[in-house]
Amino acid sequence: MKKFTFSALALGLCLTTFAQEPVNSAAVQKIRAEGLDKSKAYDIAYQITDVAGPRLSNSPGLKRAQDWAVKYFNEMGLKNVHLEAWGDFGKGWQVDKYYAATTKPFYRPIIASPKAWTPGTNGPIKSEVILIKADTITDLAKYKGKLKGKIVMIESALVQPLKNSYKADAVRYTDEELAKMAEATPPVAGGAPGNRQGGGQGGNQRAMMMRMMGMRAAIDSVLLAEGIGLKLTYARGSHGTFFTSNGASYKLDAKPVNPELEVSSEDYLHILRLLRGGEKVEIEADVKTSFYDKDPKGYNVIGEIPGTDPKLKEEIVMLGGHYDSWHSGTGATDNAAGSAVMIEAMRILKAIDFKPKRTIRIALWSSEEQGLFGSRGYVKSHFADPADMKPKPEHEKLSAYYNLDNGTGTIRGVYLQGNAAVKDIFQSWLTPFADLGAKTITISNTGGTDHQAYDGVGLPGFQFIQDPMDYNTRTHHSNMDTFDRLDIEDLKKSATIIASFVYHTSERAEKLPRKEMPKPQAPRM
């Protein structure tokens, strides 16, 4: 014990001068040894991606992955393992067959995917491609009676030629960038919850977008009434990578839509240039999709390491990430990565035979991609409804929720979400991981994922700073978000750091300090 006290002090003196928050160096060493040298991150990520496949909300792929997680949680000795419904979602959906190729002016297979929740083609079709040119509803009249069974594209000035990129796809944060994040000023209370990246749109742009969306909806109605065979839509991306989205609602009572493919930029632009150039283009396609509406409820996967301290075991430390994905890849960086890291963190804590004071609970959320539904539903039923902000009994028992959902990049630090009172605590807890590159604390918010559900009801919910890697250029919602994109060494480091954070949160004398409870919010749409 004396030795431990000494080395912890030495470490503390060495690396920080302000940290009062204790760090259990012996525990950290055990966690590092297990997490960095005996990692199962590869196997876990492999099961979630390569074996389970795409995990669109309520799809068979998500169910496979959830069933595997339940089995794995039980195998590793977690307690209270279960699928917990968070509310009604709607329909599941998956691709059963995708085939499309340009057959005129020459044969070329098309890299594309059906948009999520769109119907198939009802068997093989073959048709010339019609380029719809319509700036106003009246422009559409000329297509009446001419589109039955046809494959169509819609002319748009927004579709631009590709440009060469002279920048690397994958990047890590530089010391300068991290220093800038560390110097950020506190976010305005009640302000924006933080964006992942990029900014909003100006008023003029928004108005233009609204007009265009209105026109698009009008065109889609006409296409549906005419009974087109297939609609081709431009998908962002390049070199065979394309980014996907949904083409219809997942709701049980969703209105019918056109069969629609999101087409990789090279193939889309090829067809578009030919049509603009007056060439005939013919395409053959065969698309089959299935819907799943037997159980419209959405589920999260839950598991626990029960607390052992008589006074603290009713208190909870949570960690999690969303488990659902988009459909055209296998959701490796979004978010098998975060899920695998959190599962691995639990495994590390079990492997070192940790008996925590507080209960440690993992949650693998679903339907994050449709609006953080899994975490919001869970928070609403366990902690507080943002509509009234009346804390439920569990609200005061939660110390913290840790989330991971920004790709494969290793943890470089943590966002405080404006909660300045945890700064010194986190700084101490990060200290033993400076050699792994994790040392930055920023007061800033980050948004776009499930810690917001907690933060939104006054609970300490945190997302870590992660190296960006190729998340924005290649993987986030793309067909190329596959196991290949995972940097397993990064996952090991992240799992090790999170296991240690969870360890210390569980053992801490007090729960983590909180921000003020927010005011009730208007219900979300």
Place this chain on the structure above:
Amino acid sequence: MKKFTFSALALGLCLTTFAQEPVNSAAVQKIRAEGLDKSKAYDIAYQITDVAGPRLSNSPGLKRAQDWAVKYFNEMGLKNVHLEAWGDFGKGWQVDKYYAATTKPFYRPIIASPKAWTPGTNGPIKSEVILIKADTITDLAKYKGKLKGKIVMIESALVQPLKNSYKADAVRYTDEELAKMAEATPPVAGGAPGNRQGGGQGGNQRAMMMRMMGMRAAIDSVLLAEGIGLKLTYARGSHGTFFTSNGASYKLDAKPVNPELEVSSEDYLHILRLLRGGEKVEIEADVKTSFYDKDPKGYNVIGEIPGTDPKLKEEIVMLGGHYDSWHSGTGATDNAAGSAVMIEAMRILKAIDFKPKRTIRIALWSSEEQGLFGSRGYVKSHFADPADMKPKPEHEKLSAYYNLDNGTGTIRGVYLQGNAAVKDIFQSWLTPFADLGAKTITISNTGGTDHQAYDGVGLPGFQFIQDPMDYNTRTHHSNMDTFDRLDIEDLKKSATIIASFVYHTSERAEKLPRKEMPKPQAPRM
């Protein structure tokens, strides 16, 4: 005339101190105005790629592109336009249908292509995937009678996980890199003709490769005898980009081979990880390819602007590039780019109504990808056979051959192929294009393309230095070598520079100086 002399002198004094070789500034201005401001490079490249499609040797796509070139040459007023046979090639081939998808453990369409000159699957097939593990011929015995109709992969330690790239796909030469090229020492006479990029392999590596290739051939024989349904092979590349090659000989008497797909790395590695992990993998596929052996001859497209000087019109300046491509893209950078630049250079010279002293002749070669066959055949029949090095009558009439075949990147200078006597000439001719970034002369060789056919028989044959762009990372022989990869501004600049080089070569008092005639070479296989 006086004014011209003055401005040429002024330019000469301004930019160079050594150049004695005259530059016709008025002509350069006309060429620049036409090439940079009224370019048809976009339209030409569009026809060769988007409209004609892949242009594998003797394929219907190459024929379409050749027919279009003949038509376009005639329209622009070239003379002596014709398809000229260079010798016997073999069979054409094309893909008529490509479909493949993993159906177990879940559905995922596979990005891949049949290897060139391989047969199809004879209709739709569906099979589990067998991972062949064999280090020796005897290891193969266990598969006897078990592979009929099966889809197979061959285990290999050479297939490695993908790694993130922290470098840009596309690059341009820096001033430092160009300066280094300019300082190169002369290549050894009779030495290697120069490589495009990268180096050779050591003796040990070569021996290992030979052993592996022998084992591969043995495995392929067994697979063929067993009657497999389809063989899957790893294709270099990433993010949906894959690089293709041939899987069989194009010769009329080629031996039968297995149906074989070159599979994008993400899809191949997915299947491989699953098989290595003991999972069942099932694939469905439908591949149809066609062979064309009615006319086994190979053809180049030829066209001329006839010379007008009574003494010089029998002499020739040639320019060209190979027109054939691989099959999975549309051969945009390899080499619609170079072809389009050369065609555009001819168009520029016609557009400014140039009446050259010497005859200017363009050649669009075929079968470069199989071994510079088109240019070698042409050189052998017109100039000299490398086997005896006896000059034919045309040999002494050729002033120079200019080639372009290293992608879309703009011209930054020229390789002298060790011909030091042309250095000052080319330096003068480049001077008016310093503002376009073209100013580097290197004494070095560059290889891998059709100027070598000329250089090999002692004729001045030159390839230009071009910005590398994403030629090696994304486009060279890949499915993503499409029109999108072309930088049209770069093509404009290159065409302008080459038109001026051709102009000055045609008008020059003397033919370009030559190197010594090489010694006869052993015939190529």
